[in-house]
Amino acid sequence: MTWLEQLAVFGAGIAAGGINTIVGSGTLITFPVLLAVGLPPVTANVSNTVGIAPGSLSGAIGYRRELAGQRVRLIRLGTASLLGAAVGAALLLTLPDRAFAAIVPVLIIAALVLVVIQPRLAAWVKERRDADTGPVHGGPVLFAAVFATGIYGGYFGAAQGVLLLGLLGVFVHEDIQRLNGVKNVLALLVNALAAVIFIVIAQIDWQAVAFIAVGAVIGGQLGAKLGRRLPPNVLRAVIVMVGCTAVVRLLTS
Numbered sequence: 548m549t550w551l552e553q554l555a556v557f558g559a560g561i562a563a564g565g566i567n568t569i570v571g572s573g574t575l576i577t578f579p580v581l582l583a584v585g586l587p588p589v590t591a592n593v594s595n596t597v598g599i600a601p602g603s604l605s606g607a608i609g610y611r612r613e614l615a616g617q618r619v620r621l622i623r624l625g626t627a628s629l630l631g632a633a634v635g636a637a638l639l640l641t642l643p644d645r646a647f648a649a650i651v652p653v654l655i656i657a658a659l660v661l662v663v664i665q666p667r668l669a670a671w672v673k674e675r676r677d678a679d680t681g682p683v684h685g686g687p688v689l690f691a692a693v694f695a696t697g698i699y700g701g702y703f704g705a706a707q708g709v710l711l712l713g714l715l716g717v718f719v720h721e722d723i724q725r726l727n728g729v730k731n732v733l734a735l736l737v738n739a740l741a742a743v744i745f746i747v748i749a750q751i752d753w754q755a756v757a758f759i760a761v762g763a764v765i766g767g768q769l770g771a772k773l774g775r776r777l778p779p780n781v782l783r784a785v786i787v788m789v790g791c792t793a794v795v796r797l798l799t800s
Contacts, residue, residue, distance in 0.1 A: 548754060552584040556755055560762020563599060567708055568606035568767050572662050574705040577759055579793035586752055588797060589647050592703060593745040598756040600742040602763020603735035609768055613728030625736050627690045631697020632737040636744040639702050651703055652794045658706035659790045668713050689718040700737035708734050
């Protein structure tokens with residue numbers, strides 16, 4: 548990579564780390580940048596997952612106060628996330644590259660729809676949470692849904708956090724900031740397990756990983772504060788633009 552490409556990947560890592568900590572769709576920033584600098588789609592995906600994992604840890608640490616008293620919930624739902632991540636990573640490594648190229652544009656479009664409707668989803672979640680206490684830890688339906696989200700996260704993962712936060716808000720009666728802390732831990736577990744599998748088995752661009760990882764750690768600590776100063780509609784518009792860029796890049800490559 549040229550120094551300009553390195554700077555772009557590093558900057559994308561910072562943005563992704565912050566966005567993932569706030570809500571979760573940072574891969575829609577980093578993945579298109581990795582495609583733009585010339586990485587093949589599958590290599591870009593696995594390198595992105597490995598690079599994003601330290602940022603997920605940084606974001607989870609940033610929300611450690613909100614995690615107090617949620618150990619049982621984290622163990623229960625974390626188990627579902629880990630099982631799902633293992634399945635998703637295995638699918639990525641066993642399915643042919645052409646399957647990834649065909650499936651991922653659909654997943655990105657679905658993720659972009661989630662990002663766009665996120666304000667309405669959040670409002671609906673709030674109404675649901677206020678009206679219905681529900682099971683303490685969401686019950687078996689939430690466990691299954693988190694497992695399915697883990698499969699998605701292990702395979703690709705864009706807007707994984709949006710899915711998790713929506714599910715937690717619907718099924719668990721809890722303060723949204725505490726649920727966001729849980730979301731960050733679940734995303735960390737998925738990214739970390741997938742990253743370990745990819746490191747052992749997959750072809751990784753370690754230069755890209757290094758720039759994303761450093762940027763994502765910085766973004767995980769500082770990006771939330773900076774991101775809250777950015778109007779939400781502007782943030783969503785940026786995510787949608789880079790996501791559309793990724794779809795076009797995949798469909799024309």
